[in-house]
Amino acid sequence: xxxxxxxxxxxxxxxxxxxxxxxxxxxxxxxxxxxxxxxxxxxxxxxxxxxxxxxxxxxxxxxxxxxxxxxxxxxxxxxxxxxxxxxxxxxxxxxxxxxxxxxxxxxxxxxxxxxxxxxxxxxxxxxxxxxxxxxxxxxxxxxxxxxxxxxxxxxxxxxxxxxxxxxxxxxxxxxxxxxxxxxxxxxxxxxxxxxxxxxxxxxxxxxxxxxxxxxxxxxxxxxxxxxxxxxxxxxxxxxxxxxxxxxxxxxxxxxxxxxxxxxxxxxxxxxxxxxxxxxxxxxxxxxxxxxxxxxxxxxxxxxxxxxxxxxxxxxxxxxxxxxxxxxxxxxxxxxxxxxxxxxxxxxxxxxxxxxxxxxxxxxxxxxxxxxxxxxxxxxxxxxxxxxxxxxxxxxxxxxxxxxxxxxx
Numbered sequence: 001x002x003x004x005x006x007x008x009x010x011x012x013x014x015x016x017x018x019x020x021x022x023x024x025x026x027x028x029x030x031x032x033x034x035x036x037x038x039x040x041x042x043x044x045x046x047x048x049x050x051x052x053x054x055x056x057x058x059x060x061x062x063x064x065x066x067x068x069x070x071x072x073x074x075x076x077x078x079x080x081x082x083x084x085x086x087x088x089x090x091x092x093x094x095x096x097x098x099x100x101x102x103x104x105x106x107x108x109x110x111x112x113x114x115x116x117x118x119x120x121x122x123x124x125x126x127x128x129x130x131x132x133x134x135x136x137x138x139x140x141x142x143x144x145x146x147x148x149x150x151x152x153x154x155x156x157x158x159x160x161x162x163x164x165x166x167x168x169x170x171x172x173x174x175x176x177x178x179x180x181x182x183x184x185x186x187x188x189x190x191x192x193x194x195x196x197x198x199x200x201x202x203x204x205x206x207x208x209x210x211x212x213x214x215x216x217x218x219x220x221x222x223x224x225x226x227x228x229x230x231x232x233x234x235x236x237x238x239x240x241x242x243x244x245x246x247x248x249x250x251x252x253x254x255x256x257x258x259x260x261x262x263x264x265x266x267x268x269x270x271x272x273x274x275x276x277x278x279x280x281x282x283x284x285x286x287x288x289x290x291x292x293x294x295x296x297x298x299x300x301x302x303x304x305x306x307x308x309x310x311x312x313x314x315x316x317x318x319x320x321x322x323x324x325x326x327x328x329x330x331x332x333x334x335x336x337x338x339x340x341x342x343x344x345x346x347x348x349x350x351x352x353x354x355x356x357x358x359x360x361x362x363x364x365x366x367x368x369x370x371x372x373x374x375x376x377x378x379x380x381x382x383x384x385x386x387x388x389x390x391x392x393x394x395x396x397x398x399x400x401x402x403x404x405x406x407x408x
Contacts, residue, residue, distance in 0.1 A: 008155055008156075008158075008159040009159065010161060010209040010210070010212075010213055011209065011212060011213070011216075013208060013209065016245060016246070017040070017042055018040040018252060018254060019039070019040040019041050019042070019046055019103075020212055021246060021249055022040060022255070023215040023221040024208055024211045024212055024215070025236065025259075026222075026224055027211055027215070027221060027229060027278075027280045028229060028231040028236060028264060028278065028280075029229060029231070029236070029257075029264055030224070030225075030226055030227050030228055030229030030230075030280070031226060031256075033117070033120060033221075034120070034121075035256070035257070036113070036117075036256040036257075037256060038102060038103065038109060038256065039099055039102040039103040039113065039116070040103055040254050041099055041100060041103040042103070044096055047095075047099040047100060048096060049216055050099065050220070051063075051067075051095065051096070053215065053216060053217070053218075053219065053220040053221070053285075054123075054220040054222070054285050054306070055285040055286065055305075055306045056306070058095075058096060062305075063305075064094065064095070066304045066305075067094070067095035067119075068095070069302075070119040070122050070123055071095065071115060071119055073118075073119075073122050074115045074116075074118035074119045074122060075091060075115060077118055077122075078114065078118060085111075086111050087107075087108060089108070090108055090111045090115070093112070095119075098112050098115065098116060099112070099116065102116055120222060123304070123306070124223065124283070124308065126303040126304060127285070127304065127306050127308045128307075128308060130288070130296075130300055130304065130307055133296055133297055133300045134292055134293075134296050134307070135292065135295050136307075141307070141309050142170060142195055144309070145195050145284055145286065145311055146168065148218070148284070148286065149168060149197055149218065150168070152214075152217050152218045153166050153168075153197070153199070153218075156210075161210070161213070162201055162202035162203065162206040162210070163199055163200065163201060163202070163210070164201065164202050164318050165198075165199075165200035165318075165321075166197070166198070166200070167197070167198045168195075168196070168198070169195075169196065170194060171194050171195075171196065176194070178339065178342055179338075181342045182270070182338050182341050182342050182345070194310070195309065195311045195312065196311070196312040196313070196314070197311070197312070197313050197314070198313075198314040198315075198316070199313070199314070199315045199316075200316055200318055201315065201316070201318065202318060203317055203319075204317040204319065204320070207233070207234075207278060207315055207316075207317060210315060211278070211315060218284075219282045219284050219285065219311075220282075220285055221282075223282050223283040223284070223285065224282050225280075225281040225282065225283065225310070228281040229264055229280040230264055230265065230266040230277055230278070230279040230280070231263055231264040231278055231279075232263050232264070232266065232277060233263075233276050233277070233278055233316070233320060234263075234278075235261045235262070235263060236259060236260065236261060237250065237259045237260060237261035238261055240259065266279070270334055270337045270338045270341065271329075271334060272327075272328040272333065272334070274323075274324075274327065274329040275324055275329040275334070276316070276320050276323070276324065277314055277316055277320075277324070278314065278315040278316060279312070279314050280313055281310060281311065281312050281313075282310075282311055282313065283308040283309065283310055283311075284308060284309050284311045285308055286307050286308065287305055287306060288305050288307055293305060
């Protein structure tokens with residue numbers, strides 16, 4: 001199989017191409033690849049590496065045949081449902097040539113990009129269908145994910161990359177119960193962090209190179225789940241402008257989407273505003289072992305050799321990790337807020353949701369509010385009421401490791 005370039009070595013930001021920056025931007029912003037208007041590969045090796053991240057290899061005849069079939073299905077769909085005109089030259093291209101054309105200009109670029117978007121969707125759907133046909137339990141799929149992640153991250157650690165801590169694990173069943181009971185949409189299929197991994201880098205400046213390496217050697221950035229990213233560390237535009245090697249791409253007309261400066265906040269109502277993290281979910285591509293494929297129904301052969309498994313990743317630097325364990329941002333406080341919300345909902349139903357407390361404020365703001373209330377009480381000169389007694393929660397508290405793999 002074609003190996004990906006420079007394994008075991010981080011690519012310095014000074015050597016990044018626009019395509020490298022866009023892969024990391026997609027993770028941080030939670031965008032959808034379907035909304036892109038082009039690729040930005042400059043060399044064929046970039047396209048080959050991208051295929052490999054998708055667990056398809058340019059030196060494997062079977063994989064090239066799989067890509068050709070996906071392209072044919074995409075073209076048939078576009079012609080049949082939209083009467084989309086596709087030049088014969090585009091129709092004759094292999095998948096690497098198609099990606100390079102999608103990185104060019106003109107009508108052929110538009111056609112190639114449109115076909116690749118459809119191929120992306122078809123491949124994903126068929127990978128999901130294949131998973132249902134295979135004699136694989138969830139636990140066996142989880143093992144394949146862990147095997148792949150530990151192999152790649154283990155190699156990063158062995159190569160001396162700036163990683164100070166790596167934690168991975170599966171969410172236990174009691175955490176899953178609590179998470180579903182705390183969510184407005186409590187559907188099991190919407191749990192994205194049954195498998196979660198956490199990487200702590202030495203410094204903040206190491207995060208971008210680590211993310212880039214992961215998109216080249218562990219997962220395909222095109223299968224990041226849209227709208228499931230959190231970035232409360234980097235103001236992207238400001239950060240890129242401060243780096244001379246990234247600043248050159250900020251106003252590049254080839255850039256997909258506008259480079260906004262806002263953070264990508266979490267929609268988790270139990271997280272404190274002082275909690276900072278890079279968090280994203282990918283549908284991790286997994287190459288199915290041959291013995292498992294051989295045991296599948298004959299109809300599975302048309303669906304290719306790749307399945308997908310939802311996997312959560314968190315990447316954070318050492319200093320931010322330490323700050324996250326202070327005050328209301330700590331994991332212990334987070335879990336307590338979540339447990340209280342679940343108990344209210346179980347006891348009161350929808351009324352428990354209505355009575356959900358406001359998100360915690362920072363220590364500085366809390367001090368200011370306390371001072372304002374004290375001043376109001378002094379002005380009223382009224383005796384303070386006796387505090388109401390509250391029965392303490394007698395349920396045993398779930399113990400979570402300090403180095404947790406995900407919020408939930």
